[in-house]
Amino acid sequence: MGKTDSNEKNGKQQLKKVFLVIGAVVILLLVLGFYWFLNSIWPGKNGSKGKAEQTLQTIQTTPEGTTPQTTPEGAELTPGGAAEGTTPGDMAEGTTQEGASPGAENPSGNTDNKSFERQELLGQAERLALGYDYEGALSLIKSYGEEAGAYKQYAELSEAYERLEEEKETLVLYGGAYTSITQINHIFFHSLVADNSKAFDGDRRSRGYNMYMTTIPEFNRIIDKMYRDGYVLVKMADLVKKETLEDGTTRYVENPIYLRQGKKPFILSQDDVNYYSYMDGDGFATRIVIGGDGKPACEMLQEDGTTTTGAFDIVPILDAFIEEHPDFSYKGAKGLLALTGYEGILGYRTNDETSPTYEKDKEDVMEVVKVLKEEGWEFASHSWGHKDMYAISYELLKRDTDRWLKEVAPLIGGTDILVFPFGIDIEKTVGSYGSDKYKYLKEQGFDVFVGVYKEPWMQIKKDYVRMTRRPLDGQAMLQFPERLEDLFDVKDILDPERPPRDW
């Protein structure tokens, strides 16, 4: 009995110990559970800033404005994907940031949607800041939460806010590259050759294409080189602003553009974005359309009469490049599209009132223009009939201008920019405009006059702006390669499929 008793006693004591241990474990689990619960509802406190802050710190230590180590095509960056909101060189961190499941920070397994939402917001803000829209980035962070100042409760938001504010202070006028906006480059192209075998097939138009056009591989190389050299696209609308004087009159003055140190603002334009019928079958896009994703795309007519949609010209190519490299564009700037009127615009034959598709074409092209503007593209007049505006009479210039204003201006919502056909200015002197031609054009609302010259040149006058552009076409590359030396070595750009100089 005694032995049994003591056995029983020992057994009971052991059982007690087991219960005590189990009890302790349960309490510990409850405490830990409560701690995790606190973490999930109270981010930024309890020392659990975790991954979000680590990622931000990593971004912070990446020097702004350094050249991203990507391949020319930006192959390391997934378009529209994880790279959003991180500096381009920061892909690995970016992947962690977006790739992490929302619940990953939360061992209790509860999905922390709010935390995910904040990461998304930060990604958007970072992207805006990369494109120099610091105001937009800061107000986006500020807008978080129901009540004003709610962002301050979240370490990741308030720290990003402070960091972006500091970063904004480090921006310098014209990137420190120029002392005046008048020194910037304005480069231009015509329609890109999308199919070399058709453009350079030896027919009577081949030589003209060889002189005045640039191929898609050449354009890609130029843009990539300029990006790596620190060039940043700006809009024509960013260059100058109107200042009101004491007497109530206005004058144009330079508009300051603040960029990261070492960056260089520049303008890109494209002439004759009309897809003229003479180019049909020669390997060019045939019009601009809105693609399935709601973005501008190019349509191209195939030999069998069907059409195919793709990136066959500057608009979709540059859009995609900036999607991958948001720091290549200042506040969403793209390029300037210069349009004539005699064959309609953007590949729509809106010049022909008798066309059975006249109304539909106008409707369609206005929708395309709307999307292009939303994407940052600007428009200019390139005259209606593409005549030498110096050589033609005042009367003819007036008629041509009136026709452009009647047929084209309503489709694009008007413009104050005139890009001279052939690059030939209405006046030969570089003093001040004073001709009747100038007066008429000014009366019709044109304030910015754009010619062609081998190097950057720009005048800001009281009533108008006059500037020139540099062509980056076959003639410039094959005949005057030395003029382009500051931009690139022509050898690195030339398409091997382009014929040798044949003029």
Ligand SMILES: [Zn+2]
């Ligand atoms: Zn032209």
